[in-house]
Amino acid sequence: MTDGDQQPGETAADREPGVAPVATPEPVPATGENVTQAQAVPEQATAAVPARRRRWPLWAALAVVVVVLTCALPAVLLVGLVGGAAGRTATGDDRATAAARRLGARMTAQLDRQAAALLGGDRNGFLDVAEPGARADLTRRYAALRALRVTVWRPAADGIPRTVTGRPGEWQLAVRVEYCFVVPGCTAAATVFGTRWREAGEQPRLLAVEESRTAPAGARPWEVSDLAVTFGKRTIVATTPALRAKLPGLLAEAEAAAKVADLYTVGGAPPDRYLVYYAGRAEWRRWYGGGRPRWTAGYAVGVGGGHHDVVLNAESLSPTGVDDLLRHELTHAASLPERGYSDRATWWLVEGLAEYAGADGQPVGRYDGLPEVRELVRGGWNGRLDGLAPADDAADDRVGGSYGVGYLAVRHLVDRYGEQRVLDFFRLVVHDRRSAEEASDQVFGEQWATLHDDCVRYVRTVAG
Incomplete structure (x- = not known):
C-alpha cells in the first residue's frame, strides 16, 4: 500500500450541469x-x-x-495543461474570454460528434474530427474502448480553451469524460485529460489527446x-x-x-x-x-x-x-x-477484510501468512492495530506480517460477532469515518479498547 494525502473524489452528481448524456447503443450480450x-x-x-x-x-x-x-481535479492541476483558473460565468467576460468560450463550444460539438461515432461503431467518424498526426493514437483508443464494450461516453469541456504559447492558432482544452463499459445504465466513471486543437472555422481540428494526468x-x-x-x-x-x-x-x-x-x-x-x-x-x-x-x-x-x-x-x-x-x-x-x-489507522480493517475474503473460509491454521505473522509478533510489534500499515520500502516479511495481523484481527471479530456485524462496523469506520470507539459501541455493544486488546491477544495466541 502507498501512503500519502488524498483528494476527495467526485460523484456523477458533481459534474457540471447542462451536459446532456450521449445516446447509447444497446449492450452486446456478455459471455464467458x-x-x-x-x-x-x-x-x-x-x-x-x-x-x-x-x-x-x-x-x-x-x-x-x-x-x-x-478523476475530477480541476484543469489547473493537469500536467502540461492550463496555466490559470477557467472562468465559470458568462457575465463580465472580456472580449478574448467570450471568444474563447465560443471556440470551446465548437470544440465540444466536435467531441460530441466523436462520442456519437464511438458509441455507434463508426471508426471513420471517430477519427474524422482529428488531424492525421493524431489518428494513430485515436485509432488505438477507439479499438480499446470498443473492445471493452463502451456504452456511455460523455465528454465535456473542463474550463475554457487556452492558447498554446509559441504556437499561433493552437489551443489547449481540458476535457472531462464520463464513461461506462458493458452496462449502459451504470453510474459513470470519469477522467480528465488534455487536448490540443487547431482553430479552423466552425469545426476546430483535434491535434492531440494527452494521457489522463489526474x-x-x-x-x-x-x-x-x-x-x-x-x-x-x-x-x-x-x-x-x-x-x-x-x-x-x-x-x-x-x-x-x-x-x-x-x-x-x-x-x-x-x-x-x-x-x-x-x-x-x-x-x-x-x-x-x-x-x-x-x-x-x-x-x-x-x-x-x-x-x-x-x-x-x-x-x-x-x-x-x-x-x-x-x-x-x-x-x-x-x-x-x-x-x-x-486514514492509515484503519488500514488493518480494510486489508484484514480483504484478506479474510481471500482466505475464503479456510481454517486459520492454513493461512499462508502465519510465518510472517510470527516473525512480526516476535520481532517487537507494539501491539497496535492502527500502526500496521507497511512503508513502501518495507521488507516482504514485514508486509506479509502486517496483512496477516489484519486478517487475524478481522477473523477474530467475525468468529465472535458474525460477518454482518463486522461489515456494519466497517461501514461506520471506513465509509462514514466514525471513530472505532463509536462504531464498536454502536455495532458490538463493547468498548473498542477492550475489543482491540482481545484481537491482539488472539493474534499473539495464534502466532504462538
Whole structure:
C-alpha cells in the first residue's frame, strides 16, 4: 500500500450541469467465451480454461486506499495543461474570454460528434474530427474502448480553451469524460485529460489527446495500450495482445472471485461489473501512473462512480497464485466507499477484510501468512492495530506480517460477532469515518479498547 494525502473524489452528481448524456447503443450480450482484441480492427477468439490455485508471492496493495478517486481535479492541476483558473460565468467576460468560450463550444460539438461515432461503431467518424498526426493514437483508443464494450461516453469541456504559447492558432482544452463499459445504465466513471486543437472555422481540428494526468490514478489502460478483452457475467478481464492466452483462465478465476467479493459489499449494491487488468512489465509501470511499492502484486484504484479497477502484476504471480489475490482485490472493489479512505489507522480493517475474503473460509491454521505473522509478533510489534500499515520500502516479511495481523484481527471479530456485524462496523469506520470507539459501541455493544486488546491477544495466541 502507498501512503500519502488524498483528494476527495467526485460523484456523477458533481459534474457540471447542462451536459446532456450521449445516446447509447444497446449492450452486446456478455459471455464467458468472447475475447476481443483491440487493434485497428477488433477480432475475436475462444479458448479453454486451465486449472489454478496458490498464494501470490507478493502482496496486494490497495491503490484506492492511497488513491481515493481523482478523476475530477480541476484543469489547473493537469500536467502540461492550463496555466490559470477557467472562468465559470458568462457575465463580465472580456472580449478574448467570450471568444474563447465560443471556440470551446465548437470544440465540444466536435467531441460530441466523436462520442456519437464511438458509441455507434463508426471508426471513420471517430477519427474524422482529428488531424492525421493524431489518428494513430485515436485509432488505438477507439479499438480499446470498443473492445471493452463502451456504452456511455460523455465528454465535456473542463474550463475554457487556452492558447498554446509559441504556437499561433493552437489551443489547449481540458476535457472531462464520463464513461461506462458493458452496462449502459451504470453510474459513470470519469477522467480528465488534455487536448490540443487547431482553430479552423466552425469545426476546430483535434491535434492531440494527452494521457489522463489526474494524479494519482493516471492513465487508464485503454488510453495507452492495445487490449485483448474477455467478458463474464460479473467480470471484465483485459490484458495486452501478447498475454491474451491468459484470458480464459483469468476470467474463470475472476468469475469465481466475484461470487465471493459480492458477499462483502458495503454501502449499496455490488459493482455492476468488476474490471480486472492483467499487466505485463511495461504496462505495470505505466498503467494508472505506475510507481507502486515493489512488493505489490495487485491493487484496486478508484475511477469514479463507485467503480474500482483492479490491476494484477503478471510478473509477480505464479500460474496458481491468482485466485486468492482476485478475491482480495475484488473485495476491495465491493467494500470500499466511492471516495476511498485516507486514514492509515484503519488500514488493518480494510486489508484484514480483504484478506479474510481471500482466505475464503479456510481454517486459520492454513493461512499462508502465519510465518510472517510470527516473525512480526516476535520481532517487537507494539501491539497496535492502527500502526500496521507497511512503508513502501518495507521488507516482504514485514508486509506479509502486517496483512496477516489484519486478517487475524478481522477473523477474530467475525468468529465472535458474525460477518454482518463486522461489515456494519466497517461501514461506520471506513465509509462514514466514525471513530472505532463509536462504531464498536454502536455495532458490538463493547468498548473498542477492550475489543482491540482481545484481537491482539488472539493474534499473539495464534502466532504462538
